[in-house]
Amino acid sequence: MVEVAGTLDQPGLPSVGFRFSLDRSGEDSTAVGQAMDDARERFLASGDAGTVASSEWTEYTYDLRRRSDAARLDDLDNQLGAIPYILAFDPNVGRIDITQPSGHQSFRLRAEKPYQGGGCLVTVEVWQNELEAATIQLAVARQDGISVAIPISSSGGQPKFQPRSHAAVIHLPTLARHNEHRSPRGLS
Numbered sequence: 001m002v003e004v005a006g007t008l009d010q011p012g013l014p015s016v017g018f019r020f021s022l023d024r025s026g027e028d029s030t031a032v033g034q035a036m037d038d039a040r041e042r043f044l045a046s047g048d049a050g051t052v053a054s055s056e057w058t059e060y061t062y063d064l065r066r067r068s069d070a071a072r073l074d075d076l077d078n079q080l081g082a083i084p085y086i087l088a089f090d091p092n093v094g095r096i097d098i099t100q101p102s103g104h105q106s107f108r109l110r111a112e113k114p115y116q117g118g119g120c121l122v123t124v125e126v127w128q129n130e131l132e133a134a135t136i137q138l139a140v141a142r143q144d145g146i147s148v149a150i151p152i153s154s155s156g157g158q159p160k161f162q163p164r165s166h167a168a169v170i171h172l173p174t175l176a177r178h179n180e181h182r183s184p185r186g187l188s
Helices: 030-046 065-074 076-089
Strands: 003-010 016-022 059-062 095-100 103-114 120-128 129-145 146-155 158-159 169-170 185-187
Touching: 016 030, 076 095, 076 103, 076 120, 076 129, 076 146
Parallel strands: none
Antiparallel strands: 003 016, 003 059, 095 103, 103 120, 120 129, 129 146, 146 158, 169 185
16 A cells, blocks of 8 residues: 655646555456556545645655565665666656655755766765765766666766676666566666
8 A cells, every 4th residue: 555645737727636545455457456446536536625735746655564565665775776777767756755764865866967978977965864975976878768877986077987896787666658668777
């Protein structure tokens, strides 16, 4: 179960807040389909009720006290390394916040600057409990819907490849439309 809240903006219409529970559980496709239909009805009802959103952004809240959600998110710490790549690859996402019992982390896209050899340099700040903990720079190349990013460091103002020995590939969340398959990865 995921709590979803945000603001729906439509051209020429007033903004509408929404807050609803998204339930994707079920023993078979019929039960999952019914749960999704119920979630759609809750979404529509929340907008009709004049819900005021807490943010202009869409928020997804997973209750880790529920055993099934906690089991799915057990290895969340292992997945945090993918977040700077998500920010570099998707221009619609400028910030991702994660709140866990261990504290709050915020990943913020700070800069995207064109680079003379093509592509761009992306800077992501990582904040831990409202204190800046790290700055990550990625060299990003985009062409024909494909993006590639590698971590870099700057020396004398010149970007330099920053090798990492612990992983060759970072698997990112799948971003695909219903009629295509993508398996996004970031080199590390």
